[in-house]
């Protein structure tokens with residue numbers, strides 16, 4: 001992980017590279033759940049922006065495709081923006097586990113990936129992972 005990224009995520013130099021806990025603004029959680037409900041049964045996909053160690057915004061990815069079980073986006077079309085730290089997508093199937101395709105595609109970009117699981121009710125519908133698919137705990141900040 002680069003120094004720059006550690007700074008955005010609010011990690012000090014001495015902290016380990018493995019993320020175990022990430023803070024996220026409550027309104028971002030609500031936005032994710034609402035967007036996921038709105039496009040259901042299609043899959044919602046977006047990017048996550050962080051500032052001062054907290055996820056503060058959903059960025060709608062350019063050239064994203066909302067499909068049934070297949071979301072694609074083009075990393076080379078993303079804005080040149082170092083505050084983007086990862087991705088969010090929904091699983092209309094209700095599965096909380098990243099798929100092999102998730103791990104091989106969008107998880108390669110960024111460091112934290114959130115999956116919103118149908119029926120998108122509340123914080124417990126969100127699961128966060130690092131790029132290897134290891135769980136990350138989300139801490140909601142009002």
Ligand SMILES: [Zn+2]
Pocket residue numbers: 089090091098099102115
């Ligand atoms: Zn997925």
